Amino acid sequence: MAEEKSLNFLEEIIEADLATGKCPDGIQTRFPPEPNGYLHIGHASSIVLNFGLAKKYGGRCNLRFDDTNPSTEETEYVENIQQDIQWLGYQWDSRHFASDYFEQLFQFAQQLIRAGKAYVDDSSAEEIAATKGSLTEPGKESPYRNRSVEDNLKLFQAMRAGQFADGEKVLRAKVDMAHPNLLLRDPIMYRIKKAHHHRTGDTWCIYPMYDFAHGQSDSIEQVTHSICTLEFIHHRPLYDWFIEQLGIFPSHQYEFARRNLSYTVMSKRKLLQLVQEGHVAGWDDPRMPTISGMRRRGYPAAAIRQFCETVGIAKRENVVDLGLLEFCVREQLNKTANRYMMVLNPVKLIITNYPEGQTESLEAEYNPEDTHAGSRELPFSNTLWIEREDFMEAPPKKFFRLGPKLMVRLKHAYIIECTDFKKDAEGTVQEIYCRYIPESRSGSDTSGIHVKGTIHWLSAPHAQEADLRLYDRLFRVENPSDESGDFKEYLNPDSLHHSKAYIEPSLAAIPSGTTFQALRKGYFCADRDSQAGQPVFNSTVGLKDAWAKEQKKA
Numbered sequence: 001m002a003e004e005k006s007l008n009f010l011e012e013i014i015e016a017d018l019a020t021g022k023c024p025d026g027i028q029t030r031f032p033p034e035p036n037g038y039l040h041i042g043h044a045s046s047i048v049l050n051f052g053l054a055k056k057y058g059g060r061c062n063l064r065f066d067d068t069n070p071s072t073e074e075t076e077y078v079e080n081i082q083q084d085i086q087w088l089g090y091q092w093d094s095r096h097f098a099s100d101y102f103e104q105l106f107q108f109a110q111q112l113i114r115a116g117k118a119y120v121d122d123s124s125a126e127e128i129a130a131t132k133g134s135l136t137e138p139g140k141e142s143p144y145r146n147r148s149v150e151d152n153l154k155l156f157q158a159m160r161a162g163q164f165a166d167g168e169k170v171l172r173a174k175v176d177m178a179h180p181n182l183l184l185r186d187p188i189m190y191r192i193k194k195a196h197h198h199r200t201g202d203t204w205c206i207y208p209m210y211d212f213a214h215g216q217s218d219s220i221e222q223v224t225h226s227i228c229t230l231e232f233i234h235h236r237p238l239y240d241w242f243i244e245q246l247g248i249f250p251s252h253q254y255e256f257a258r259r260n261l262s263y264t265v266m267s268k269r270k271l272l273q274l275v276q277e278g279h280v281a282g283w284d285d286p287r288m289p290t291i292s293g294m295r296r297r298g299y300p301a302a303a304i305r306q307f308c309e310t311v312g313i314a315k316r317e318n319v320v321d322l323g324l325l326e327f328c329v330r331e332q333l334n335k336t337a338n339r340y341m342m343v344l345n346p347v348k349l350i351i352t353n354y355p356e357g358q359t360e361s362l363e364a365e366y367n368p369e370d371t372h373a374g375s376r377e378l379p380f381s382n383t384l385w386i387e388r389e390d391f392m393e394a395p396p397k398k399f400f401r402l403g404p405k406l407m408v409r410l411k412h413a414y415i416i417e418c419t420d421f422k423k424d425a426e427g428t429v430q431e432i433y434c435r436y437i438p439e440s441r442s443g444s445d446t447s448g449i450h451v452k453g454t455i456h457w458l459s460a461p462h463a464q465e466a467d468l469r470l471y472d473r474l475f476r477v478e479n480p481s482d483e484s485g486d487f488k489e490y491l492n493p494d495s496l497h498h499s500k501a502y503i504e505p506s507l508a509a510i511p512s513g514t515t516f517q518a519l520r521k522g523y524f525c526a527d528r529d530s531q532a533g534q535p536v537f538n539s540t541v542g543l544k545d546a547w548a549k550e551q552k553k554a
């Protein structure tokens, strides 16, 4: 019986709010990405959380692009973010852009000016910083703090009309220059930035700061539970202050800890550097911790959701083991991925008692874990490729594969016995000779022979070729962001190897994006770079489960 999962702290808050009638129309959450890069696995946590809570409690979840910073945002990112969310299996109730609220936010700002709660400041950025004070000292009031409402309104409108240069003036909230929380010492609400915006073009030359956009946008959308990461905890009093002063819908902010993953970095700024400097092939390089990279690597969406749900939410930051994510990937793929045979390091094997030139077709099931997966035809002949490591000239006792006089089963085919082998001048095995037991065919075995090992193989005349991209972790150290110096010094120089393999014919035309299990070798995903007759496969994850083993030991 499944153990009942205890509620996390957000679920407890929501259940209490629903019980006390605080959300008569149900809960409303939102996922608010800034369109300045592709989504990564940390964002997936936030997506699973926000969409998941809305679903669990019969509420709604919006997608809101937090596009208040004109210089870093691009339409390309907007489109990819939407694609990633949908691929993860979620659909927003409605989609918004913070930039759609620019006019409303401007009106809100004027409302605060009229109430004597905001003023235009001519001080420079340096002067404002220098008068902020410190944790032990109060700040100094700006000489422009007590301008009249009329002057402030006129100046603010002139700012909007483009009459001043960047940095010449700002709009500040009039809170308290001695407030113990420095963020409340007359925070900046608007700055002048003569930059082109990806949606509003050149309509605006003043842009609201995060603190004067986020909470107000939440309120406009009647978000009941605005969930963000811990670094915003000190912003919460300001979030509440603006909403209270404006008397608008009372959204509330809640914080949870950022999710980090070992052997990678998780900030869009750093990921952008990897892309721009060519350390990876793009945002969706299969080594990237982005959703699109993981998709291209062959990770199923269900595995990413399972990972986020397993990790859950916390109030303290920590780094989650990459092994847990790989465990989830393996668990999902084991259930869904079709099995094929692929030989990575081939050596030739000849069956001396099987007629030369004869072929037969064997039936091979696609997935023993899924009876509906069906089966495929596998060609068999007297000349095969097997994995070089499956043969040993002088095998140790418990080697249940092939060696002189040893017997092994060929998967989906026959039992064979090694009778001889040939080496070249350097001593490398060149050909292996075997006899097969005709009565031992899989599915109709009447031979009565028992063998311990089964190996994969391919009929050499039927085998085709594939290009492999074998990936390893992107960084050499567990937490590159915590190391001294530039995080890029810790990149793993061996994170990508190119190689070739022989594959069975049915694998040659597999649609790109399909993940399969290469028997005994691991999971692979057909890349979009595949060409007709020349498939390209990305290594997804190995079969060995180091993480589960670690857990058992612990």
Ligand code: ATP
Pocket (backbone or CB within 6 Å): 031, 032, 033, 034, 035, 041, 042, 043, 045, 046, 066, 227, 228, 229, 257, 258, 259, 260, 266, 267, 268, 269
């Ligand atoms: P980055 O530092 O990677 O650019 P960000 O927080 O600036 O991240 P946003 O686009 O602003 O990125 O994030 C959208 C949402 O995703 C926010 O609510 C943010 O708190 C959340 N989020 C971002 N990174 C993580 C993470 N590592 N773990 C959990 N949630 C995250």
Ligand code: MG
Pocket (backbone or CB within 6 Å): 034
């Ligand atoms: Mg951000």
